[in-house]
Amino acid sequence: MERIERIHALHRIFSSARYPVKVARLQEELECSRATVYRDIAYLRDQLMAPVEGDGEAGFRYDRGEDDRFELPGLWLSSEELHSLLAAQQVMRRSGGGVLSEALAPLQERIEKLLDEHAGGRRVPVERVRVIPHRTRKLDQTAFRHVATAVLDRRRLAFEYRARSTDEHTRRVVSPQRLTHYRDNWYLDAWDHEREGLRSFAVDRISAARPLEDPATDLPEEELDRHLASSYGIFSGEPRGWATILFSPKAARWVADEHWHSRQQGRFLPDGRYELKLPYSSGRELLMDVLHYGSDAEIVEPASLREQARSLLSLATANYDRPPG
Structure with missing residues (x-):
């Protein structure tokens, strides 16, 4: 407790x-x-x-x-609890109706009741606290409702998927496991029957979704956690290695307070830099976050990931070696 x-x-x-x-x-x-x-x-x-x-x-x-x-004072919530309540409330408001909103309507009522209880019966001006979405991608609401229906009804799902990295179109039949909201976007964690493996699908890349009559194959929670939560970010899987990243003294003040991964290891170096170590499976998302810090971040290990970062930076600087346009 x-x-x-x-x-x-x-x-x-x-x-x-x-x-x-x-x-x-x-x-x-x-x-x-x-x-x-x-x-x-x-x-x-x-x-x-x-x-x-x-x-x-x-x-x-x-x-x-x-x-x-005597009453407990005002809205006595931690920052994490307040964010969680308001984020859940605003995600439901932005969901555009449909099966998820209907299923979560009782939760919305409980959130409002909880906020009232914490405020001693006074109305909580929730409009004074904003949870601003960042880089939210547009969803096909029909596809989203079919995905959510399959998840909640525990039925298999057929859909067309257009991979963002390759633009390849494929037809998938999956057993939905979890609907995940991560970084303001929705992902479907599912067992892909043709490929016989767990996959994460960006819901905004799903089209022509259709729940099937066949019941979904449920995987143990332990297996889902091991595969989907063991590595960095949404592109999870069994970790293939650990990355070591060095941040400048200026960036260290931010990075030291950030949560990148449940198994991350961090320490300040004598010269003020910050060393961060964390497991990863696919380097795509990790590279995006590291490159976000520009010259204040350097990947030290592994050599393959360091080379990927160097290549991406070279391609980026090449864009500025020629006239714009």
């Missing part, structure tokens, strides 16, 4: 308690250690100004003369 959940749980317990609550019961309710209980009570009393009274022997409760007047 996260701290914010424990604080709210403590507030509910103390608000309804007629007698002091023993620490042992709080440990059980909050699923945490005795020391954590004391820290959370101290935070509730000292930082949030809650009318907590009592001690470790007799137990704790709210002062009966003050508890009716």
Whole structure:
């Protein structure tokens, strides 16, 4: 249980308690250690100004003369929780209706209720917080609805796919596994029956989608996580190696605070540069992110990835060696 959940749980317990609550019961309710209980009570009393009274022997409760007047302050959410709630809300609003919006309508109601609860019953002006989409690609809403239907109904899906990298057109029959929203775009993680392997498809490149009557083949969650979450970005798979990237002291101030991968390793070097190591399967997305930093980033290893970056930079500079147009 996260701290914010424990604080709210403590507030509910103390608000309804007629007698002091023993620490042992709080440990059980909050699923945490005795020391954590004391820290959370101290935070509730000292930082949030809650009318907590009592001690470790007799137990704790709210002062009966003050508890009716105390509420947890305002919208007490972490930045990650606030972003998650509002992002989910705005993704649903942008989905253009259809099966996904209908399926997630109860979630929309729960989000609004949760925001109201955190604001003490006052209306939360969510329009004051924006989640701005970045480089969102246009979707065929009909294809999207068919994809979402197949995912939710657990049915196989047939569609035409136009690969962005090669512009090749292929016909696919897949068992949908997950619908993934990543970097403001939708991807279908699926088992490709003809190729007998897991693949990720950009939904904006899918056309002529048609759910089939055959039930989808479900793969174990462990296998999906191992294949789709083990490497860098959406172009996942079993890692084929680790990349080492050096960032200048100027860029280090940004990169050190960024989350690139769940298994990343980072450290500051004596000269102020930042060294980042992370596993990857396909270098395409990693190269795009590294080259985003321009001269402030350098791929050190592996040599093949370093050479790919050098070639891309050479091609880019060549565009400026000739007249524009």
